[in-house]
Amino acid sequence: MLDYKGYLEKLTKFNENTYPLVNPHLREEIMQIPECSNEQMEQAINDAHEGYKTLKGLTSYDRSEILDRASKIVSDNKQLFAETISKESGKPIKFALGEVGRTIETLKFAAIEARKLEGESIPLDAAPNGDGRDAYTIYQPIGVVGAITPFNFPLNLVVHKVGPAIAAGNSIIVKPAEKTPLSSILLREALVEAGLPENAYIVITGDGPRLGKVLLESSVVKKITFTGSPQVGKLIKSQAGLKKVTLELGNNSALYIDESQKDKLEAIAKQAVNGAFAYNGQVCISTQRIYVHENIKEDLITHLKTQAEKLTYGDPLDENTDLTGLIDEKSQHRILEWLDEAEKAGATIISGGEKLENSIQPTILENVPRDAKISCEEVFGPVVLLNTVKDSDQALEEMNDSQYGLNAGVFTSDLAQALKFGHELDVGQVLINDVPTLRFDHMPYGGRKNSGYGHEGVKYAIHEMTNLKMISLNYKF
Structure with a gap:
């Protein structure tokens, strides 16, 4: 049976500092959560880089099968996931069950899109000097993705970053909201049980600004995907340098x-x-x-x-x-x-x-x-x-x-x-x-103005987590 306690014990093993996780409805402490150190995040980045080397060697079929199996595991543990969401976020169980259902679908969409990451052929002879050349494009994974997620959808907003990352062949580090870390750990356990390499998806708990800064400053992390406030989003974008960035921010619909x-x-x-x-x-x-x-x-x-x-x-x-x-x-x-x-x-x-x-x-x-x-x-x-x-x-x-x-x-x-x-x-x-x-969960989803930068939605997120490469063949040489 899936459980988050073993993973939390591993995090605590390397750092005994903790903070209280509180049930929002009752305002009562649930348990203590590891307050991970900057060194733990740095080690996670190194581990995720090794996980990326393994994951990018898998075929798109392999990655698709892992995601599909994970969707079944989540489905088999639907009540556990829903009760975990309710406990840590205070979300009514009927809405929590709906979130789990959407997570299952998001994993299925990611499994499908992992097999459909197709480039295109380019007729280079359309240019004056292009005669004798065929060209095509491919999409390649970018490496380690850093994800920072909010409290309000502690499972489905995580899987909207994790599913596309894995589908594309990237490893991912999730820094969940301090108030709702358990759902993201359960999701990790489901994916590992489904066959995902251990270091391809790592969860680091603790203070968001401090640990997020480590992700931003690391040259190994190639993309930051963030859901949260416009104020933090603007700060991330200003400090991300040449990293790829996706920001899902506020709104007043x-x-x-x-x-x-x-x-x-x-x-x-x-x-x-x-x-x-x-x-x-x-x-x-x-x-x-x-x-x-x-x-x-x-x-x-x-x-x-x-x-x-x-x-x-x-x-x-x-x-x-x-x-x-x-x-x-x-x-x-x-x-x-x-x-x-x-x-x-x-x-x-x-x-x-x-x-x-x-x-x-x-x-x-x-x-x-x-x-x-x-x-x-x-x-x-x-x-x-x-x-x-x-x-x-x-x-x-x-x-x-x-x-x-x-x-x-x-x-x-x-x-x-x-x-x-x-x-x-x-x-x-x-x-x-x-x-x-x-x-x-498969539609494009992105904001304008202070609502964001870039797009989520499984297929669209995958494209933002890859590098486009063109290959040309000169067959008249």
Whole structure:
């Protein structure tokens, strides 16, 4: 049976310093986690380099089979993975099971893409002096990848870095969020059991800024892939030098609901409430800003309130639980301060807005000024705002008035209008007749502006973890 304790004991063997891992819902200590030293990270980099030498020697078939077997192992241990996610992140078990299901699919997609890393032929005789030459391109692994991952999806956001790295033939070091290291270790154990070389995937726990700096400064690490805040992302990019970099950063996802949807508002409200409040809104594509045509505003508010008030706060391991404690007390205080600021600036709280044990009541606001933090920053909590617009042009302008640009959603029955939003929204992904809190694991996923740099999504991440090489054959020489 998979277990993270043996791996943690190995880390502790070389460094006895630890820190407490806390259950976010109960705010109680779960266990002590190794606070790895810089020397441990440096050794991990050297070990990962040796792992890379082994892994790049495997065929794409071999790597694909490892990933496929790992997907089956995760599936066989689905409950263990889900309960681990719930324990360390406070995520309700039904959402944790969903995350495990997505992880299984991500591994399967990686297994498929490992066999499909194809170059192209290039007719060099298209150039004046190219006669007699055939050319083609190949993709080669880059080496050691350094991954820094967040707390909110402690398994699936890890596998979105690990799966593509292995598929391409790279080794990878994961520095998971201090608050959620266990899921990434379980994933490692599943991959090793599936046949992955021991040093091809290494997890190092401890302080992110300190250990991340070691990854950044190492000439052996060829790429940094990071999911987290824009502030840290910008720092990484400024210090990465010539390393490849992928950054998945913040967002304040916007949704527009057109007047043509007046007969579908109940169904849309259900999706919007799930998009805004799933896992307490601690999702980088959480539905945060809703713009609704003024003629249907009141009906939408009624449906949103009804759906929000049905949500149940409780034990993460209870299958009926929708909401749990926020990741920490600091987040709770920040959100309450932002709500207070918005009210003082003229916003009205329609529903919620109060402290709820270790969380916040699901909160809906209206008439929120654009410059209020609750609107222009990433809330990362159970809060959604609702502002009215007179037409689609105003909606488009207000949706684009953001420092972020990851996902956006539009509900409309007007095809021309849908296409206009698709082309003119300044975001990486536009979802027509869906809320922006939607991601399929094989789709391209990348942000604009302060939302990121580069792309994830299995196939797209693989290409960003490889080097393109051209080979020319002069057959008339």
